Amino acid sequence: MALLQRFSGVVFVVPLLLSLCAPAQAQFETRGISAAPLFPSSVAVGDFNRDGKLDLAVASVDSLNNGQQGYSTNVQVLLGNGDGTFQKAIDYPVGTGPKSVATADLNGDGNLDLVVTSGPADNLSVLLGRGDGTFLPTVYYATPQDPILVMVGDFNHDGKPDIATLNQSDETGYCDCVAVFLGNGDGTFRPTPVLTSASLTPLAMGVGEFDSGDNLDVALGEQFGAASQVEILLGNGDGTFTRADVYPVCCNISSVAVGDFNGDHRSDLATAENEGVGIGVLLGNGDGSFQPVVEYPTNFPYWVTSANLNQNGRQDLVVANLDFPSGVSVFPGNGDGTFKAARYYADGSEDRFVTVGDFNGDHKLDIVVPDSGDSNVIVMLNTSVVTFSPTTPLSFGKQKHGTTSKPLMVKLTDSGTSDLKITSMRVSGEFGMKSNCGSSVPAGKSCTLSVTFSPQSQGAKSGIVTINDSASSKPMVIELSGTGT
Numbered sequence: 001m002a003l004l005q006r007f008s009g010v011v012f013v014v015p016l017l018l019s020l021c022a023p024a025q026a027q028f029e030t031r032g033i034s035a036a037p038l039f040p041s042s043v044a045v046g047d048f049n050r051d052g053k054l055d056l057a058v059a060s061v062d063s064l065n066n067g068q069q070g071y072s073t074n075v076q077v078l079l080g081n082g083d084g085t086f087q088k089a090i091d092y093p094v095g096t097g098p099k100s101v102a103t104a105d106l107n108g109d110g111n112l113d114l115v116v117t118s119g120p121a122d123n124l125s126v127l128l129g130r131g132d133g134t135f136l137p138t139v140y141y142a143t144p145q146d147p148i149l150v151m152v153g154d155f156n157h158d159g160k161p162d163i164a165t166l167n168q169s170d171e172t173g174y175c176d177c178v179a180v181f182l183g184n185g186d187g188t189f190r191p192t193p194v195l196t197s198a199s200l201t202p203l204a205m206g207v208g209e210f211d212s213g214d215n216l217d218v219a220l221g222e223q224f225g226a227a228s229q230v231e232i233l234l235g236n237g238d239g240t241f242t243r244a245d246v247y248p249v250c251c252n253i254s255s256v257a258v259g260d261f262n263g264d265h266r267s268d269l270a271t272a273e274n275e276g277v278g279i280g281v282l283l284g285n286g287d288g289s290f291q292p293v294v295e296y297p298t299n300f301p302y303w304v305t306s307a308n309l310n311q312n313g314r315q316d317l318v319v320a321n322l323d324f325p326s327g328v329s330v331f332p333g334n335g336d337g338t339f340k341a342a343r344y345y346a347d348g349s350e351d352r353f354v355t356v357g358d359f360n361g362d363h364k365l366d367i368v369v370p371d372s373g374d375s376n377v378i379v380m381l382n383t384s385v386v387t388f389s390p391t392t393p394l395s396f397g398k399q400k401h402g403t404t405s406k407p408l409m410v411k412l413t414d415s416g417t418s419d420l421k422i423t424s425m426r427v428s429g430e431f432g433m434k435s436n437c438g439s440s441v442p443a444g445k446s447c448t449l450s451v452t453f454s455p456q457s458q459g460a461k462s463g464i465v466t467i468n469d470s471a472s473s474k475p476m477v478i479e480l481s482g483t484g485t
Contacts, residue, residue: 027386027471028330028345028367032085032359032379037072038062040370040377044103045357046112049133053082054357057114058089058370058377059101071097075116075125079133084359084366084379092135095121104152106161107187117147117165122172124150124165128187141191143167144175151207153216157237160185164218165193166205176201178218180239194239199231199246200224206256208267210234211288217241219269221253228253230271234288249293250276254352259306259315262337270317272301279304279317283337298329298342307356309365309382320351320369328354328369328380345380349373385416386471388478396453396482404432405453410465410478412449414441421470429463430455431480455484 037060044057056078062071075094078086095118106113111131117124124143127135147165155162163181179193196218204221211217215235222229228251233241252275261268266286271293273280278298282290302322306315314335319342321327326349329342348371356365364382371378389411399405414420420441427433432454437447455461465478 027383028328028380030347030378030380032083032377034078034086034089034377034379036060036076036089036370036375036377037074038375039372040353040375041372042100042353043355043368043370043377044101044114045355045368046103048077048103048112048129048131049079050111050131053080053361054359055080055133056086056368056377057101057103059098059116060370060375061097061099061119071120074098075101075114075127077114077133077135078377080359082359082361084381086377086379090134092127092138094118094125094127094138095123095140097121098125099148100150102150102152104161106152106183108185113187115150115152115163117143117150119146119148122146124163124181126163126187126189139188141181141189143193144177144179144195145173146170147179148203149205151205153207155180155216155235156182156239157215158185162239163189164205164207166202166220168201168203178202178205178220178233178241182239196233196241198222199243200227200229204253204256204271206258206269208258210267210284210286210290212286213237217288219256219258221249221256221271223252226251228273228276230256230269230282230290230293232288232290244288245290247282247290247293249273249280249282250295252276254301255303255305257304257306257317261306261315261333261339263314263335268337270304270306272304272319274300274302274322279319279331279339281337281339294338296331296339296342298331298344299324301329302351303353305355307365309356311364318354318356318367320354322350322352326351326373328367347371347378347380348376381472383471385414386420386469386476387413387415389413393479393481394451396480398483398485399453399455401455401457401484403454405482407434407450407452410449410451411446412437412441412467413446414443416471417443419443423468423470425449425465425467427451427463427465427480429480430461430484431463431465431482433465449478451478451480453480453482455482458484460484 040060042059074091076089097120111129114127124141144167149166181189200222218233232244255272257270266284271280280293303320314333317331327346331339350373367380463480
């Protein structure tokens with residue numbers, strides 16, 4: 001696990017790939033890990049049984065049947081316990097290879113429903129909720145080729161939810177396009193969608209209001225060869241769109257998030273550039289146009305979403321990092337359209353999606369991420385009361401065995417409103433530690449940990465500082481690494 005992630009079990013040392021940064025105001029701990037079918041790729045969050053506790057719907061492309069890997073044909077529903085953990089998943093049949101899931105009240109009965117896209121089946125599944133956590137039999141709609149993403153919104157301005165899918169051409173046909181299924185208001189949809197073609201191969205889609213009109217607009221992340229861009233489609237209010245400007249970005253956009261990052265009540269964009277330098281931010285001008293992209297570095301971002309994690313009225317960015325290393329990165333927002341450097345949390349392998357919700361009822365947004373590599377769904381609770389600097393693992397580099405390094409310092413800050421009680425601090429491995437934290441850190445105050453490296457032999461060494469405190473039932477860890485020479 002990474003520096004400052006709370007954990008149970010084994011701790012893995014993460015290479016020092018991320019830059020040091022100022023402490024963020026939100027602190028997250030891994031609390032719930034739920035099994036999922038192979039390769040979970042999307043999660044929808046909602047209260048499906050109306051008990052006041054958030055539940056999850058998970059789309060997973062692959063599955064195991066009698067030990068053989070193949071396409072999944074189910075979406076999984078996990079009812080929440082209200083503490084960050086979930087009950088055993090319940091399967092509901094959908095099309096082959098479900099990849100994207102969304103939730104909304106499609107028929108106006110007050111119950112949340114599910115919409116799922118299935119790429120290999122070229123179809124859309126609609127499951128109407130009963131309000132008790134169960135769903136009516138699936139209704140299927142044929143889509144253009146390979147629907148990779150689904151979103152719900154009112155695209156023809158009639159007060160009824162519509163469904164938009166993002167589609168890619170494949171061996172079954174050609175349609176690099178957005179398909180809008182207009183809703184009838186009763187949970188059914190017109191079978192023939194309204195199509196709008198993309199200029200290049202579409203990889204990602206974000207929905208919002210980008211100009212002064214009241215119609216929903218679309219931002220497409222597109223790629224062809226070395227060309228990578230965001231294309232703006234302005235809504236006409238009838239399910240069709242008019243092409244607007246194109247903005248060059250880098251590279252291989254896998255997600256587009258829409259939010260107001262600078263508080264001017266205009267929609268801005270954030271792009272996850274999976275083969276680029278990180279996250280691209282394009283501030284909106286309010287007339288359907290956007291300012292040039294500004295880049296924020298993070299490793300292999302696959303999904304980005306925006307949320308106010310710190311309860312300070314500013315939008316932050318939450319990123320699923322696919323690899324090198326995999327995990328979640330949080331960019332705290334400054335409120336002016338810029339962001340602080342990311343704080344990283346390791347949680348598994350091959351993270352391809354991330355979203356947020358209050359999973360333990362403490363009125364703070366938590367993080368949920370499907371861990372595709374380990375076939376889990378991980379919930380990271382927002383404790384928000386302890387921050388550290390630096391936020392990356394401590395790397396001592398090379399040190400002659402039999403000697404002791406100069407100390408590296410870690411600053412711990414209680415950013416809560418009450419004293420932080422510390423019950424124990426200990427260090428493992430060939431490392432030493434001193435601290436002036438004592439048994440309590442007053443609210444708003446800081447203390448310091450001083451860590452040294454004393455290798456007894458040659459070779460790579462690792463260790464951790466473990467801190468048990470009143471912020472959570474699980475310890476905080478600071479990872480340590482060095483090499484004896």
